[in-house]
Amino acid sequence: MDVLGYIISKYNYWGFVLLMMVGMYAMIVKNNLMKKILGMNILQTAIILFFVSTSAKTKATLPILEHGHGDHAIHAVDYINPLPHVLMLTAIVVSVATLGVALALALKVYKEYGTLEEDEIFEAQKKKLNPEMQEGEVNS
């Protein structure tokens, strides 16, 4: 029971760890480059979730004075911390840019090899290398 309570009280951290592991699993195990790219994006999203969830707070609002609760003096308790959100705006931009570069490169790989399965790519690279080596031996 205690364990369950522990898990539930920190559910946001468990959630981000789970997502992160899903992402890393996909990046390490999957054979298809597209699935790896998706895994990479899940990994980055997990970390964004982690940052944003750390600043969540019940019974608090945006850190803008006009939206404050009541007329009393300003209490930090009434406002959520905006900094993690701001940091994550940058991280989202970074992850979008990474995704863009990764997709562009995947496109280039597909154009070159006609496949996105990694074992087939390695196969094609070996084939490409071998005739070249034989040619070199003939010349020397």
Place this chain on the structure above:
Amino acid sequence: MSSHFPAIIIIAPLIAGFLISLSSLANRRFCFPIAVAGLGIAFYSSIGLIVSVFEKGVIQYRLGGWAPPMGIEYRIDYLNAFVLIMVSGVAFVNIFAVKKTAERDLPEKLGPFYSLYVLFTAGLLGITATGDAFNLYVLLEIAALTGYALIGIGSGQNSGRAAHSALNYIFMGTIGASFYLLGIGYLYIATGTLNMADLARVLPSLFGSNVIMAAFAICMTGLFMKMALFPMHGWLPNAYAYSSPAAASLIAPLTTKVMIYVMIRICLFVFTPAFSFEFINIKGAMVIVASVAIVAGSLFALSQKSLTKMLTYIIVAEVGYMVGGFWLGNKEGMTGSILHIANDAVMTLCLFLAAGIFAYKIKPRGEILIKDLGSMFSRMPVTMGAFVVAGLSIIGVPPACGFFSKWYLILGGIKAGQYWFCAALIFSSLVNVILFFRIFESAFFGSTCSNHEHGSAHETGHHNDHEAVIDEAPASMLVPLLVSTAMLIVLGFGTKFIVTQIIEKAISGMI
């Protein structure tokens, strides 16, 4: 003007990046001068910065006038002023050398190439200059993203492999950067600040906390991935070997060295040595990991047939030198490690410039194998001479700078009682002797390379008078190569100045 150098050093290449992509729409001829101007301003500012650090001590620059810890602070001390000069100098010298290769290999992509080049430099300079842990992440990603793109451009018959290895680099690099970001998140939760100096102030009271331990472990794992420490080096050799030589000679000398700088910065100036070296007891383990990296990198290098692949595995071994030297945790090891950051950057630059020239002259499209370098001394005496000096420096022959940093590293290893580390260093030096003398031998006595790609297949049968043909690279490639070769010797003779005037001041009070 000079008080704004910490900002200018980043902003000049950033703006140059934008201007290059704009002007490439109008006329591609403008790209190169703009890139040179941007990098020249950055190089000038880095010299200005180290001069003012000598005069006035640590510079704290507030971006936008916001005071730290709220605002982002750029903090220049002896350590990063030294690394800034290294980064901007290598980028500035290298751009003249890659002009010809870029124009021939990537004629359609000159605009993107130069703007990625300067943005990559801006990212690395920012990583070095910043005093804010999250800002470091953003600049890390700027450098990484442009690096992926530069490697992915590829050229010739390697372009498919270049794209594939750049994609692998993205996966590893993103995991590394994400781990770093996660570690910073843990630190932020525990301390409520992202400013490095502020973190160093708050952290000592929290040393026992599990959050700080986790933050340290996660940050370091991320950085080890980014710097290609041995078991996590998988992305590096292919990415550097299959990229266009124009991109390789920029990325190979700088990326791993700047990541080692970040490790030193985080361990010494954020977590403080009291935590990194004393509170958690991983010094010995890290030195062993580094020794394994040195041995493994050297052995892998020995098994390569391709010249660039061999050079990339030498980089893997050199990363082991610097990581091991740092984790020795004494003054000599630390000095050797920081000195080796600059020395290794120049050595790697020199080797990759020479490899770029070989690629330009003998094998425009494809890998240069070691056997292709037969009788190079008679065909390209200048390039080969520079290659010999750089090779001797990697081996560690005295007047060249590689000897001095290795000397400090071995001294540190003996002082710390880490004899395995010393043994690994000496083993790696011996392997380097084999690696380079194998090349020197075939370049001196070997026959002309067998597969010219300039349609000279009929020559191979009766090519006895090959010593008459001097077929040297154009001057625009030779001059940067000779400058970097001269720097190897200058750095070697300047070791005393660098150690006493810069490095000792950089780590004073830390060790």
